[in-house]
Amino acid sequence: MSDLRDLYQEVILDHGKNPRNFRKLEDADHQAEGNNPLCGDRINLYLKMDGEVITDIGFQGRGCAISTASASMMTESVKGKTRAEVEALFQRFHELVTGEAEAPPGAPELGKLTVFAGVRDYPIRVKCATLPWHTLRAALEEKREPVSTE
Amino acid sequence: MSDLRDLYQEVILDHGKNPRNFRKLEDADHQAEGNNPLCGDRINLYLKMDGEVITDIGFQGRGCAISTASASMMTESVKGKTRAEVEALFQRFHELVTGEAEAPPGAPELGKLTVFAGVRDYPIRVKCATLPWHTLRAALEEKREPVSTE
Amino acid sequence: MLDVQAIRKDFDILGREMRGKPLVYLDNAATTQKPRVVIEALVEYYQNYNANIHRGIYYLSELATEKYEHVREKTARFIGAPDPATIIFTRNATEAINLVAYAWGRQYIEPGDEIVLTEMEHHSNLVPWQLLAQEKGARLRHIGITEDGRLALDDLDEIITERTKLLSITRMSNVLGTINPVKPLIDRAHAKGAVCLIDGAQGVPHLPTRVLELDCDFLAFSAHKMLGPTGVGVLYGKREWLERMPPFLGGGDMISRVWLDRATWNKLPWKYEAGTPNIADVIAFGAALDYLEQIGMEAVQAHERELTAYALEQLSRVPGIRIFGPRHVEHRGGVISFDLEGIHPHDIGQLLDAEGVAIRAGHHCCQPLMERLDVSATARASFYIYNTEEEVDRLVAAVRKVERVFSRAVS
Amino acid sequence: MLDVQAIRKDFDILGREMRGKPLVYLDNAATTQKPRVVIEALVEYYQNYNANIHRGIYYLSELATEKYEHVREKTARFIGAPDPATIIFTRNATEAINLVAYAWGRQYIEPGDEIVLTEMEHHSNLVPWQLLAQEKGARLRHIGITEDGRLALDDLDEIITERTKLLSITRMSNVLGTINPVKPLIDRAHAKGAVCLIDGAQGVPHLPTRVLELDCDFLAFSAHKMLGPTGVGVLYGKREWLERMPPFLGGGDMISRVWLDRATWNKLPWKYEAGTPNIADVIAFGAALDYLEQIGMEAVQAHERELTAYALEQLSRVPGIRIFGPRHVEHRGGVISFDLEGIHPHDIGQLLDAEGVAIRAGHHCCQPLMERLDVSATARASFYIYNTEEEVDRLVAAVRKVERVFSRAVS
Numbered sequence A, B: 001m002s003d004l005r006d007l008y009q010e011v012i013l014d015h016g017k018n019p020r021n022f023r024k025l026e027d028a029d030h031q032a033e034g035n036n037p038l039c040g041d042r043i044n045l046y047l048k049m050d051g052e053v054i055t056d057i058g059f060q061g062r063g064c065a066i067s068t069a070s071a072s073m074m075t076e077s078v079k080g081k082t083r084a085e086v087e088a089l090f091q092r093f094h095e096l097v098t099g100e101a102e103a104p105p106g107a108p109e110l111g112k113l114t115v116f117a118g119v120r121d122y123p124i125r126v127k128c129a130t131l132p133w134h135t136l137r138a139a140l141e142e143k144r145e146p147v148s149t150e
Numbered sequence C, D: 001m002l003d004v005q006a007i008r009k010d011f012d013i014l015g016r017e018m019r020g021k022p023l024v025y026l027d028n029a030a031t032t033q034k035p036r037v038v039i040e041a042l043v044e045y046y047q048n049y050n051a052n053i054h055r056g057i058y059y060l061s062e063l064a065t066e067k068y069e070h071v072r073e074k075t076a077r078f079i080g081a082p083d084p085a086t087i088i089f090t091r092n093a094t095e096a097i098n099l100v101a102y103a104w105g106r107q108y109i110e111p112g113d114e115i116v117l118t119e120m121e122h123h124s125n126l127v128p129w130q131l132l133a134q135e136k137g138a139r140l141r142h143i144g145i146t147e148d149g150r151l152a153l154d155d156l157d158e159i160i161t162e163r164t165k166l167l168s169i170t171r172m173s174n175v176l177g178t179i180n181p182v183k184p185l186i187d188r189a190h191a192k193g194a195v196c197l198i199d200g201a202q203g204v205p206h207l208p209t210r211v212l213e214l215d216c217d218f219l220a221f222s223a224h225k226m227l228g229p230t231g232v233g234v235l236y237g238k239r240e241w242l243e244r245m246p247p248f249l250g251g252g253d254m255i256s257r258v259w260l261d262r263a264t265w266n267k268l269p270w271k272y273e274a275g276t277p278n279i280a281d282v283i284a285f286g287a288a289l290d291y292l293e294q295i296g297m298e299a300v301q302a303h304e305r306e307l308t309a310y311a312l313e314q315l316s317r318v319p320g321i322r323i324f325g326p327r328h329v330e331h332r333g334g335v336i337s338f339d340l341e342g343i344h345p346h347d348i349g350q351l352l353d354a355e356g357v358a359i360r361a362g363h364h365c366c367q368p369l370m371e372r373l374d375v376s377a378t379a380r381a382s383f384y385i386y387n388t389e390e391e392v393d394r395l396v397a398a399v400r401k402v403e404r405v406f407s408r409a410v411s
């Protein structure tokens, strides 16, 4: 499965199997639900904010390795960031996985998230990788309707 | 139009242009309406019977050369015939135009009607040739519903 | 101008014979022929990447999905619709109109409402509204036609009123060739608050179409009348209507979530595409659109107009002929209905067939119009990009021959 | 037994590569591949006699009409229907079911009536009835399923009752592979006076089908799942129902006479076929039917059963695998749904794709069944006449590899 190594990198497989921050925050002050209509997978995202800054974040739901790893690594990346920083990060991530921009591996802002670069060759899986991010944005905007990735 | 000579024989063109018995019988005791759903053409048939014998017959309506000629020549052939004779004649005519049986030109029962043998090569026109006959049978059976050729 | 000889080379069927004579195909209003690229697109699909689309996670399915959805974008561009999600693929124009009659009509038409049609509509733009009107207790109104086959606009104020909920009219008559002034009619109907559907089955294949300029709420047409395969129709609809309307057919692909007793709907356009779509033919339709776009719809229209002017002139000299529809070529597309005195159109068609000339004879799915013209049928020749003046000459010669054969019989 | 190697030669696509590996196509429940004769039938039609059918009075149109109607006879014969007029061509199985829901359902379903479905139905056999039930105030009932994915028939007396107006069930599950005992269920529903529709989308392509023996009132299926082109579905209906039901779509061809404000209907089967049909694809479907008939549906079923038994055996040895559906191969067709512990089916599908193995991952348009199985999706391999044991081996090897790749990550 040589070509697939790019998609299923070790770190993705690891986060897919052992997602970090996989928990409901009982005292969340922001939350949102996201779903991927293509596969029916869902994610619930919970946030605690201090002003503009995300102080805690957790998620639950079921999804594939890509979406679970993306959610897991996203929670790690955004903790302690402001809304504006998250938004900027989302833009870079989106460019990375859709292949709109060539992010050199290790692009400073993205950090470990560059492992998702392989997704760009699998259009259907782009939705998997971005689902947690769309849901995060919805939580920040306090959307009530579940968001979906289309 | 050499191949078409068989279909549009002189006698058919003549009856098509100058149909015989093209009139409504005001004192008809049997009548029926027929229509060809393929083209929307219609024919009205009027009969006077004496017991089992057709003593007078007329038709009206609009149709192509084939159906008009067929109606015209049919009226000439069945006048004076009994129901049973008409039914036998219809069977022979049907075999002729559908090509189910090879009727040698001038087959005695069919008489002049053998000019319709050419119809067999044009499946769509079989309905034109048989429309008057279906309508005649309906008139004999005193059907109230308009008949159609399918 | 079109390079018609080059175009003809793309259509193998035009080189074949019919009844031993070179085929002259003049039944384009019924269906057009298909260029080689369209046929090849079908073969390529089935030989290389046939797979069911949407949600397939393997390469063939991804490719098929991408190609299928790409044709939606092409279709949108072809009619000037900015948003591909407003393009719904159906089986044919007829189904597209029925979709509106069911999904929009059952929701928004109420007793006493009026639906405005014309006397020249195709059965496909009459019967769905009759069924709807009967079900809802609505009333059908019909814009009449003038002696030369144009819409009679004099008493329009009485027909399009506050009670009008829908105006559904053809862009171009498939019998008379009349090109209708749909834009001012749409404006008038909109001013009264009505919704407007354009039956583009004849319009879209022959005239440049910009839905935003027309401002129609819905537009229906068929791929097979514009070089595409059979089995594909298109419904364009304004997003606001497509969002508000309930779905039409229920099933796979048109849903978002399904429970045993209820369901929620997919986004546009999939909300209206239930079950496995006609994948191969939609993809091949893309090749037809490319072909037409390369020629340019202005050029298509100009070519047909020239041919029609020539045919009208030549045909009008045939003894006993009667030509229906507008006298001036600016008011018509490449469709010419005619009859010959005392000769049934089916006999004309049969005799032309023997000459290798394929035309249509019949009511052309416009029985009320036949009634209005006081005929049971007409003979109809209709042109497309590959037809030539020589073919018109063959038509005219054949029609003259019909006339001679039959006049012999009168003597 | 089938000569599978000879069969494979008729399918060019089976010789191609996917992701650099020879293609193993195991998504036949979604759509099958098409043999060369089917593709050739399309090309032949478009190159030689493409024309609109019915009422065309020239040679091409007569030929096209004859071929199109001839396929109706073939279709009738294929399912043992004595009368070709009881065969209606639609776009797909989904449209065929919706036709019944609209034309029959709107006429005969009343408030309080019950419609009996099962928990394993495809969305296409759920959503149309949900829409109907909501509109009419009818109630949906569902036959449940057992642990091994068969219909739970214990409480049938409570489900099929005097209130049952319709039983609509699938002959074979597209997820579990379960072949349902439709005949006794139909008899039971008939005894209560209900009408019975069989969703034959999976059944007809894989099992011999005799409608007279089944005694179903309606049967729906799709050409594209049985070697035919996309864009063709079939509805078989008993003549008494097709005669009594109102039409579904209104438009050209389905009428007898049309006035401006009303119309009368054409005879069967045309009453239900509005507008230009999918002529080319119906004709090509004829070639698919010939192909299957030549093989024989008993042989098709036997081949699939053998392959399924082998696959079940091999797959069941993969660590962490869970196989859904009946354990015994007599109760199932060639569809195997499975998952691997802790691995999402989409990841399985993706990794199999990289091995050249095309399977489907997802809810397979059966969300309520997924709910019942307590999964969000399954991976599904499904077979047809051209699949081999070697391909099953490739599948199994690939699944094992998936398992290894992912278990690495746990360590």
Ligand SMILES: Cc1ncc(COP(=O)(O)O)c(C=O)c1O
Binding pocket: C252, C274, C275, C276, C277, D029, D030, D092, D093, D094, D095, D122, D124, D125, D170, D172, D173, D174, D199, D201, D202, D222, D365
């Ligand atoms: C059991 C079943 N019913 C109905 C359908 C719908 O078939 P189509 O998408 O061809 O309309 C399918 C196909 O996915 C199926 O498997």
Ligand SMILES: Cc1ncc(COP(=O)(O)O)c(C=O)c1O
Binding pocket: C029, C030, C092, C093, C094, C095, C122, C124, C125, C170, C172, C173, C174, C199, C201, C202, C222, C365, D252, D274, D275, D276, D277
């Ligand atoms: C004006 C018009 N409307 C609608 C239709 C119906 O098109 P289709 O048969 O492709 O549905 C036609 C085609 O005959 C037409 O000419």
Ligand code: FES
Binding pocket: A036, A039, A040, A041, A063, A064, A065, A066, A067, A127, A128, A131, D346
């Ligand atoms: S497959 Fe569902 S989110 Fe990836």
Ligand code: FES
Binding pocket: B036, B039, B040, B041, B063, B064, B065, B066, B067, B127, B128, B131, C346
């Ligand atoms: S064409 Fe109408 S009866 Fe012959």
